[in-house]
Amino acid sequence: MSFVIPTVGVEEEYQLVDPRSGVLIPNCKEVMRTIRRHGGAEEAPSEIQHELHLNQIEMASDVCSSLEDVREALTRTRRMLVDAARANETELASAGTNPLPIPSDEAMTPKDRYQAMTDRYQQIARDLLIFGCHVHVAMDDRELGVQVMNRCRRWLPILQAITANSPFWDGVDTGYASYRRELWAQWPMAGPPSHFESLADYQGCVDDLVACGAIKDESFLYWDIRLPTRVPTIEFRAADVMTRVEETVGYVGLIRAIVMLAVSEEEQSIPIAPIRPSVLSYAIWHSARYGMNDQLVDPVTREMLGASELLDRLMTAIRPALEATGEARPVEAFADEVIQNGTGADRQRRGGELSDVVANVVAETVPNAILA
Structure with missing residues (x-):
């Protein structure tokens, strides 16, 4: 196989938490104001953004070649x-949810897009205090x-688990x-995408969703894998944000290698193994339920x-794709760590009281922190 190494x-979406109690606090505006005041936004290798709630803050990296x-x-x-x-008496925490009781006060970000989403989806939007990792x-x-x-749909269950x-x-x-x-x-509009026969088939689905009022435009598709409208990428959205860099x-x-493999297989016209949508949905649910602590479902073989x-x-x-990049070691180390010591969810469950769980997440969120 021959491979082109893509950029x-x-x-990453992060929690803003109280340094003493660990509960979510709506400090995004203050944190972003501090960054702007000190010129950090211009110097950072990422774009810093609001999210749906003010107790969330998001980074979007520049294009990376390695x-x-x-x-x-x-x-x-x-x-x-x-x-x-910390300049605003807040800590940064990187985990998929905050363990502590949900704050009673609503703190929605005052942007037209987010306000429209909240008006339409109501409690689902208000409860969306979740934090993910998206790879382009x-x-x-x-x-x-x-x-x-x-081709990449088959790997969604194991990606969810790890x-x-x-x-x-x-x-x-x-x-x-x-x-x-x-x-x-x-x-x-969440969940795994359907199998599409062609770009025309995909675009027909988008058009139908717009026509029936399901979405305003293509940017409101939030599938586990999607083709963004603003940047020429394929985006993987299913992962919880992970704690350690x-x-x-x-x-x-890992995601880069999966895409490289899929491109190579497509160029060679290797047939795509069929997957029933219901089997794939169940396999992903099973992975979310058990993580790496139980048997999982291969949606292709149904084993x-x-x-x-x-x-x-x-x-x-x-x-083969990993070896072509010359950067197999970080991927192998990640896979080995998951197998030997479990996922972030497993570490959280070993963390004791919930306030201690948050404190541990905060400590591990800081780059180059000493890890247990």
Whole structure:
């Protein structure tokens, strides 16, 4: 197989929390004002953005040519955000949900898009106190992008399992490794994309959704894999935001290799294994429920097999692409860590009282912190 190594980008959504109690606090405006006042926004290798709620803040990296670029972008941006947060008596926390009771006061970001979403979706929008990690891989050809999206659907269950980092919600253990997934799944345009025969088939689906009032335009599609309208990429949106920088670096490398494999297979006209939508949806739910602590479903073969075995299938499939990048080590280290020590959800469950869980997440969010 021959491979072209694409550029990548990453987005992370962070919690803003009280440094003493660990509860979410709506400090986004103050933190962003501090960053602007000190000129950090111009110097950062990322764009800093509001999210739906004011107790959230998001980074979107510049285009990265290597995983070292990704690491630098995440490290510099997190440090800048930590400093700005602390200047406002706030801490930065990177996890899919906040474990503590939900704040009673609503703190929606006053932007027209977010206000319209809240007006329409009501409680679903108000409850959307969730934090994800989105990975973009360069994709100039949208026709190719549709076929790559088709090929990558099979890996969504294992990607959900290895990034699980949200076991707690509103003060209780939910029993899920990724409860963020269950909250997000309520959104009408969330979930895995369908299989599309062509770009015309994909565009027909978009047109139908606009015609029936489901979405205003294509940018309101929030599938687990999508083709963004503003940038020429394919975007993977299913992951909980991970706590440690090295986890995100490894995950970005994993996604890049999956896309490289899919492009190579498409160029060779290798047939796409059919997947029933119901099987895929169940397999993703099962992964969100159990993470890496149970058997998982391979949606192609319909087998139930050990989580580490499914991850090994993925790693074996992408091995040639990984080797072509020359950056296999961070990806392998991420996979090994998940198998040996579990996911972020597993670490949270070992953290004791919920306030201690948040404190541990805060400590691990800071780049180059000493890890347990």
